[in-house]
Amino acid sequence: MFTPRSMGGEKNLSGRDYVMWFLIIGLVFLVWMWAGDWGAPPVNPGVSPISQHVFAPYTVVYVGAGVVTALFMGSMIFFVYRFREREEYGEG
Amino acid sequence: MERARAMELATIFGAAAVLAYLAVSAATNLYIIDNYGTLAGNTTHSDYIDIKVVARQFSWEFVLPNGTVSYNTLTIKAGQLYRLSLTSADVLHSFYVPELGIKYEAVPGFTYILWLKVDRPGVYYIYCAEYCGVGHYLMIGKLVVVP
Numbered sequence: 001m002f003t004p005r006s007m008g009g010e011k012n013l014s015g016r017d018y019v020m021w022f023l024i025i026g027l028v029f030l031v032w033m034w035a036g037d038w039g040a041p042p043v044n045p046g047v048s049p050i051s052q053h054v055f056a057p058y059t060v061v062y063v064g065a066g067v068v069t070a071l072f073m074g075s076m077i078f079f080v081y082r083f084r085e086r087e088e089y090g091e092g
Numbered sequence: 093m094e095r096a097r098a099m100e101l102a103t104i105f106g107a108a109a110v111l112a113y114l115a116v117s118a119a120t121n122l123y124i125i126d127n128y129g130t131l132a133g134n135t136t137h138s139d140y141i142d143i144k145v146v147a148r149q150f151s152w153e154f155v156l157p158n159g160t161v162s163y164n165t166l167t168i169k170a171g172q173l174y175r176l177s178l179t180s181a182d183v184l185h186s187f188y189v190p191e192l193g194i195k196y197e198a199v200p201g202f203t204y205i206l207w208l209k210v211d212r213p214g215v216y217y218i219y220c221a222e223y224c225g226v227g228h229y230l231m232i233g234k235l236v237v238v239p
Contacts (some may be wrong), residue, residue: 043191047212050128053121054193060117064110 017082025074032066037064102169122129125194128207129175140173142205147178147198149228152218164233174208186221189235195221210237 013021033039039062045055124131129140143166144155154166168174178187182197187206188195196206210216218233 041193043193045193047214047216048192048208048210050125050207050209051191051193053124053128056121057114059115060115064114068110 013082020082021037021078024078025070028074028077029066029070032069033063036062036066039066104217106205125207129173132173140175141168143174143176145176145178145187146181146188147220147224147231148181149183149225150220150231151186152231152233153181165236166233167236168208168210169239170213170237170239171211172209176206177203178206179203181214183224184222185224185231188219188221189216190219191216192225197222210235213237213239 039059041055041058043051043055044051105224133139142157146153146155147152147167151163152166154162156162176187178196178198179202180200182200184200185196185198186195192208194208196204198204214237216235216237218235220228220231224231
């Protein structure tokens with residue numbers, strides 16, 4: 001079975017790989033939070049008591065979506081980088 | 093337990109816990125929004141003011157309790173509770189006030205109740221959030237809240 005050189009035939013990730021993995025996940029999460037104004041509702045919810053109930057779950061949903069996005073996107077970026085093909089020849 | 097199995101279970105139950113929390117939070121807040129007046133004990137007509145809202149191509153019609161009809165502008169008092177009965181005279185529309193976070197569908201043949209109470213005076217724009225025809229983009233109303 002063909003094993004890319006970058007994997008070195010090793011299936012286990014090193015400590016450095018784990019650090020890189022979590023750093024990328026954290027970076028994606030930070031970018032997500034920055035893009036969404038750190039989860040603040042788009043308008044002032046204090047205008048109406050009913051609006052407060054509308055916007056109450058906003059930050060929770062935004063941060064929750066950020067966690068999921070960071071986990072999946074961060075892992076994907078890490079795996080694409082970590083297991084990239086570095087041979088001179090391609091599959092075909 | 094094998095490490096991979098533990099990670100698998102943590103992923104499954106972690107995701108389930110997040111989804112459960114979001115479901116409970118959404119359901120609770122939605123129930124409060126839909127039943128705001130009755131939950132606060134405002135069950136008689138002296139506690140709130142009824143306003144009929146009819147959406148039509150391409151304007152908003154507001155019928156006040158005294159029979160007065162206004163088009164595209166609804167003037168209300170700050171701090172007063174209103175009960176809006178929303179319907180449509182022709183096609184699907186959507187009563188959308190972004191600054192208040194409310195968006196209700198206006199469906200022909202159906203009447204939906206929405207509670208409205210705004211504490212801060214000002215002008216809030218009412219948009220139609222359901223494509224309703226060539227004049228959809230002109231269907232903009234004003235909610236004027238006076239002190």
